[in-house]
Amino acid sequence: MPTFNSTCVPADSSSSFVPISVTxxxxxxxxxxxxxxECSDLCSRNSSCKAALFDSSTSSxxxxxxxxxxxxxxxxNSSQIMLLKIIAPETSPxxxxxxxxxxxVVAGLVTFVIVGILTIWRRRRLQDRHSLLAQERFLQELSKLPPRxxxxxLEIATDNFSKKLGVGGFGSVYEGLLRSPAGIMKVAVKKLDQAGLATNSTMDEQFKAEVATIGSVSHVNLVSLKGFCMEKSARLLVFEFMPKGSLDRWLSEARGNYRHQYTHSSESRRQNCESPSDQTLLRKVLNWELRCRIALDTARxxxxxxxxxxxxxxxxxxxPANILLDNEFHAKVGDFGLAKLMASDRQSFAMTTxxxxxxxxxxxxxQQANITAKSDVFSYGVVLLELLTGRKCISAEHDHLATWVMKTIANESGVKANLNTATTLDLESLDTSFLQQKIMDHNLSDEDVPADVFKRMLIVALACVQSDPGERPSMAFVVQMLEDIMGVSYAQPSVRLANYSAHMATISSSDFSSFSVSRSAISSVGQRSMDAR
Structure with a gap:
């Protein structure tokens, strides 16, 4: 608040003076x-005063x-001093x-940023801690844990991941050499993409599924898991190396579509062979004996x-991409990323996606129904049809492979399918040469493939791809039938084609025929040779 002198003029309290000698x-x-x-004080208390002249000789x-x-x-040497008044600027409210x-505002922003950084850091630490605890719980729950x-x-074993076998949607597979007490072992190391793991929990679930599944089983026809790595965000699986690659690769060559580089999701599709001897085998394609061996090994x-x-x-x-082949073309089932464990007292589970x-x-x-082991039987039937026909399961020119086979047989038999009736097809009435000419892979020789054996194999495949899961045989019965077929050949019984042209939307948007194979036909495939024993 300003001060006032006796003349009611506000005084300047924030002023200073510069003395100058003058005349x-x-x-x-x-x-x-x-x-x-005193002279400068008089001027400072008078707001109209701009300067004061002090004369020391007259004290004025x-x-x-x-x-x-x-x-x-x-x-x-003058006795007069001019005092120039300097007023300090007032601060505006x-x-x-x-x-x-x-x-x-600045202080608040800085505080907010600091608090945010600390919160994120703390949350990440908690997530890392929870992740480590979850990892430990997961590892403790496994009864049979493969080497870790x-x-x-693994970086040393793969020479810093230098020899890539292929790239998939979730990562890459590399060739490596691991030292063990038994010597040096060639392996295939599947490395999940760490950036994807941070944003896709499905990848981590698939990794755990493979460790839990393959780590708990051991069979000559299953790809063995040699070990794994679960370190911070790193997820790696170590498989036995399958030198002949995947069945899909060989079937593709048979169709004339083989490409040296593959980018499919399964590690089986990434194990490409490159030796001259393999290239020679590729040109020869899969013969009938090898196809039968692969079919039986996969079923087992x-x-x-x-x-x-x-x-x-x-x-x-x-x-086929998940069926791997060794040097002798024995097949092993691999890639258990989607596999589901079920207790012995459970028969099915719901698939949410x-x-x-x-x-x-x-x-x-x-149809979003419960998934059972019969779902695998269907998939196996499609693979078996590919082995027999040499065709892809889905193509732009034909229906789904199973539908195409049934249409071909029905047309040859002169049968017109009806949505509401079941029609019986007697395969024995068909000329065996017809099946070989119209359905069998043209890369196979008629002389090398007994017509009756091909017919029986075809019946097994069609039995597996029936639309009703309850009508499909179990894999145990499929193995029995295949073993019998490969041992002794018999004529085939009739096949009942039901609801042949019923429309069922498939994942490929193509029509899929709903049909069934009579139980007597299926059982006869294996039972006749059983009786002959």
Whole structure:
């Protein structure tokens, strides 16, 4: 608040004075003062005063409301001193408030950023801690845990992941050499993408599914898990190396579509062979004996999963890309990323999301029904049809492979399917040469494939791909039938084609025929040779 003098003029309390020696004429209005300080005090208390002239010789003080031109003496011996008044600028209240607001905002932002950083850091630490606890619980729950490797060990084994076998949707597979007490072992190391793991929990679930599934089983027709790495965000699986790659690769060559580089999701599809001898074998394509061997080996692997393991296992993704071949073309089932463990007292489980591969997914998946081991049987039947026909399960030119086979047989038999009736097809009435000419893979020789054996194999495949899961044979019975077929050949019984042209939307949006094979026909495939024994 300003102060006032006796004349009610506000005084300037925030002023200072600059003394200058001058020569100035005497001023009639001068006041008598005792000192220079008193003169400057008079001027400071008068707001209209701009300067004060103090004359020490007369002890006088003159106040000036305006400034005049002054003469500065050449020598500093004048008794007159002009006191120039300097008023300090006043601080605006609005400016002060603005400064306070800006300061508060800046301080608040800095505090918010610091708190945010600390919160994120703390949350990540908690997540890491929970993740580690979850990992430990997961590992403790496994009864049979395969060897656990450090990331550094696998980095050395794969020569810093230098030899890539292939790239998939969830990561890459590399060739490696592991030292063991038995010697040096060639392996395939599946490395899940760490960036994807951070944003996709499904990848971590599939990793755990493979460790839990393959780590708890052991069978000659299952790809063995040699070890794994679960270190911080690193997820790696170590499999036995399958030198002949996947069945899909060989079937593709048979169709003339083989490509050296594969980018499918299964590690089986990534194990490509490159040696000259393999290229020679590729040109020769799969002969009948090898196809029968692969079919039986695959069936035995699935039979073990469904019926013989401590916990029944549904693979959920049976397809040629997940069937690997060793040097002798013995098949092993691999890639258990979608596999489901089931207690022995359970027969089915619900699949919350549609998974699997187009063309191999059983119809009940599309109807959101419970999934059983018979879902794997359907997928196996499609694979067996591919082995027999050499065709893809889905193509732009034809229906689903199973539908195409049944249409071909029905047309040859002169049977017109009806949605509401079941028609019996007697395969024995068909010319055996017809099946070989119209259905069998043209890369196979008629001389090498007995017509009756091909017919029986075809019946097994069609029995597996029936639309009703309850009508499909178990994998144990499939193995029995295949073993009998490969041992002794018999003529085939009739096949009943029911609801042939019923429309069932498949994952490929193509029509899929709903049909069934009579129980007597299925049982006869294996039972006749059983009786002959």
């Amino acid at each position: 100035f004429p005497p001023q009639p209005s001068s006041l008598t003062v005792a000192s220079q300080a 003080c003159a106040l000036f409301p305006i400034l005049y031109t002054m003469t500065v003496p050449s020598e500093n 609005s400016t002060s408030i603005t400064g306070i607001i800006i300061g508060c 490797f450090s990331y550094k060990e 692997g699935l039979e073990y999963l469904h019926h013989q393991s401590a916990e029944h296992i549904v693979h959920c993704d049976v397809k 549609l998974k699997g591969t187009r063309g191999y997914v059983a119809p009940e998946w599309l």
